[in-house]
Amino acid sequence: xxxxxxxxxxxxxxxxxxxxxxxxxxxxxxxxxxxxxxxxxxxxxxxxxxxxxxxxxxxxxxxxxxxxxxxxxxxxxxxxxxxxxxxxxxxxxxxxxxxxxxxxxxxxxxxxxxxxxxxxxxxxxxxxxxxxxxxxxxxxxxxxxxxxxxxx
Amino acid sequence: xxxxxxxxxxxxxxxxxxxxxxxxxxxxxxxxxxxxxxxxxxxxxxxxxxxxxxxxxxxxxxxxxxxxxxxxxxxxxxxxxxxxxxxxxxxxxxxxxxxxxxxxxxxxxxxxxxxxxxxxxxxxxxxxxxxxxxxxxxxxxxxxxxxxxxxxxxxxxxxxxxxxxxxxxxxxxxxxxxxxxxxxxxxxxxxxxxxxxxxxxxxxxxxxxxxxxxxxxxxxxxxxxxxxxxxxxxxxxxxxxxxxxxxxxxxxxxxxxxxxxxxxxxxxxxxxxxxxxxxxxxxxxxxxxxxxxxxxxxxxxxxxxxxxxxxxxxxxxxxxxxxxxxxxxxxxxxxxxxxxxxxxxxxxxxxxxxxxxxxxxxxxxxxxxxxxxxxxxxxxxxxxxxxxxxxxxxxxxxxxxxxxxxxxxxxxxxxxxxxxxxxxxxxxxxxxxxxxxxxxxxxxxxxxxxxxxxxxxxxxxxxxxxxxxxxxxxxxxxxxxxxxxxxxxxxxxxxxxxxx
Numbered sequence: 001x002x003x004x005x006x007x008x009x010x011x012x013x014x015x016x017x018x019x020x021x022x023x024x025x026x027x028x029x030x031x032x033x034x035x036x037x038x039x040x041x042x043x044x045x046x047x048x049x050x051x052x053x054x055x056x057x058x059x060x061x062x063x064x065x066x067x068x069x070x071x072x073x074x075x076x077x078x079x080x081x082x083x084x085x086x087x088x089x090x091x092x093x094x095x096x097x098x099x100x101x102x103x104x105x106x107x108x109x110x111x112x113x114x115x116x117x118x119x120x121x122x123x124x125x126x127x128x129x130x131x132x133x134x135x136x137x138x139x140x141x142x143x144x145x146x147x148x149x150x151x152x
Numbered sequence: 153x154x155x156x157x158x159x160x161x162x163x164x165x166x167x168x169x170x171x172x173x174x175x176x177x178x179x180x181x182x183x184x185x186x187x188x189x190x191x192x193x194x195x196x197x198x199x200x201x202x203x204x205x206x207x208x209x210x211x212x213x214x215x216x217x218x219x220x221x222x223x224x225x226x227x228x229x230x231x232x233x234x235x236x237x238x239x240x241x242x243x244x245x246x247x248x249x250x251x252x253x254x255x256x257x258x259x260x261x262x263x264x265x266x267x268x269x270x271x272x273x274x275x276x277x278x279x280x281x282x283x284x285x286x287x288x289x290x291x292x293x294x295x296x297x298x299x300x301x302x303x304x305x306x307x308x309x310x311x312x313x314x315x316x317x318x319x320x321x322x323x324x325x326x327x328x329x330x331x332x333x334x335x336x337x338x339x340x341x342x343x344x345x346x347x348x349x350x351x352x353x354x355x356x357x358x359x360x361x362x363x364x365x366x367x368x369x370x371x372x373x374x375x376x377x378x379x380x381x382x383x384x385x386x387x388x389x390x391x392x393x394x395x396x397x398x399x400x401x402x403x404x405x406x407x408x409x410x411x412x413x414x415x416x417x418x419x420x421x422x423x424x425x426x427x428x429x430x431x432x433x434x435x436x437x438x439x440x441x442x443x444x445x446x447x448x449x450x451x452x453x454x455x456x457x458x459x460x461x462x463x464x465x466x467x468x469x470x471x472x473x474x475x476x477x478x479x480x481x482x483x484x485x486x487x488x489x490x491x492x493x494x495x496x497x498x499x500x501x502x503x504x505x506x507x508x509x510x511x512x513x514x515x516x517x518x519x520x521x522x523x524x525x526x527x528x529x530x531x532x533x534x535x536x537x538x539x540x541x542x543x544x545x546x547x548x549x550x551x552x553x554x555x556x557x558x559x560x561x562x563x564x565x566x567x568x569x570x571x572x573x574x575x576x577x578x579x580x581x582x583x584x585x586x587x588x589x590x591x592x593x594x595x596x597x598x599x600x601x602x603x604x605x606x607x608x609x610x611x612x613x614x615x616x617x618x619x620x621x622x623x624x625x626x627x628x629x630x631x632x633x634x635x636x637x638x639x640x641x642x643x644x645x646x647x648x649x650x651x652x
């Protein structure tokens with residue numbers, strides 16, 4: 001009976017093999033060329049095959065040797081941390097650096113289990129002033145400070 | 153004296169007011185992030201890369217280099233005072249440094265760390281200057297086949313000396329190489345793996361990869377594991393050493409410097425490996441090994457000298473061969489590329505001011521660190537009382553601004569978030585991100601050299617083993633893998649990294 005004894009390695013191996021397969025499938029559109037005159041598809045093909053072999057070995061080994069379980073994933077932290085950053089990137093050019101900073105700080109703070117509303121708001125306002133001072137006044141980055149609709 | 157001429161040129165560049173200022177900013181920022189947990193030099197350099205666009209290349213590199221060795225100073229401060237290493241390279245300093253602090257010798261421990269680091273920094277600067285010329289002359293003789301084999305050896309060496317599963321690390325390298333060639337192929341003009349996204353035709357940005365894997369992922373995992381911090385146990389007073397302490401510490405610092413300088417040269421070496429090795433050596437040569445772990449001053453002086461020496465000499469392969477040997481050096485490749493400098497042996501001849509200026513700046517930075525670090529310790533301790541729940545959103549903010557301003561595009565931010573997600577996934581699956589970053593920056597270079605070598609040999613792959621230098625390097629890479637795979641050494645290697 002086959003059983004996954006080392007889930008970390010097993011899924012890592014599967015992941016590598018999948019990426020390797022994808023590289024070969026997607027890369028099949030590119031000209032291979034010859035060994036002497038390699039086309040754009042040659043090196044990716046080698047890498048893809050290597051990944052499949054390595055991933056396969058890692059996954060197969062995980063069926064034989066025991067290993068620790070994959071630790072649980074607290075999706076909330078991941079979502080809020082990455083989400084706050086993505087949102088910042090989307091709105092900063094229209095909402096301005098000051099407001100976007102406050103939004104990022106409050107959202108990102110909520111990823112922590114010790115989240116406190118008011119504290120994060122205060123920290124956000126402080127950091128907004130700091131960011132405007134350092135990046136716009138100091139380093140002269142081309143970013144609006146305030147939302148664009150305020151000054152038409 | 154050619155060496156003196158080179159150093160004189162270097163100092164004439166490094167001592168211009170603007171470059172002194174950037175060395176100061178870099179080393180102070182390095183100390184700061186060395187003190188703060190949850191952000192390391194790789195993520196910091198990624199964060200600051202975009203702001204260096206407007207600078208002279210030499211100023212940019214001086215500042216970024218300062219972050220790396222500054223972090224070694226900062227990391228030791230927290231190790232000693234609160235038993236928590238700000239950086240992995242100062243983890244061993246906790247063992248005896250914190251014990252010294254508990255015995256009321258915090259001041260002596262801090263002074264030992266600073267002085268040992270400074271001594272190591274001075275020696276390493278001269279060492280780099282002396283070794284660089286012959287190494288880059290050798291490298292200029294390399295053809296594409298030698299370069300390809302050198303990269304293979306560098307990558308394999310980097311994972312052999314790192315901890316964790318060897319085969320997973322190799323797979324991570326290959327994955328990195330694959331990510332590295334995303335974008336327009338220089339030879340054919342074909343956009344590879346761009347998924348129809350126009351931004352990807354320029355390739356994936358090194359800032360996004362590094363910040364996602366090392367910055368965001370680290371923050372997210374820190375949030376998942378709520379750690380408690382030990383509060384400062386003793387007041388710091390008398391930042392100096394007694395004669396007896398000095399006498400006990402200096403031989404260890406000298407040994408640590410020698411060991412660190414050498415280990416920094418090896419692929420995968422650098423600060424962390426150097427400090428662990430030095431601690432083991434000190435324990436071996438000590439008259440009374442039982443003192444270790446209970447506040448032996450040698451256990452602070454040796455590793456602290458070693459990690460600083462190792463941090464600095466790990467620049468040698470980058471500056472002379474163009475091969476980054478650890479994740480921080482991979483970021484330096486990114487920085488050089490942004491400023492249109494192709495890392496490699498030609499930098500020394502085509503850009504001597506930059507080359508020697510960077511080296512001399514390391515000495516300048518070290519001097520400033522030893523002068524400034526001790527008085528600033530009070531401020532660093534204050535900063536540590538800021539709770540993590542306030543600290544990490546601020547780190548995220550600076551990351552987000554940094555990555556957005558690369559080209560004022562939200563795409564870069566999303567790309568970074570994607571790598572942040574991947575980074576968490578890798579950490580869950582226990583896959584080290586550093587090999588991926590190394591592969592990522594070497595990907596395009598490796599493909600180019602493979603192509604050229606095969607073109608010159610008319611498609612005959614035996615060129616890699618018939619050219620003697622190339623054959624030696626490939627043989628060394630194979631040997632490394634075989635040696636590590638031997639059960640006996642494998643067990644020892646695992647034990648060595650267990651001590652973390």
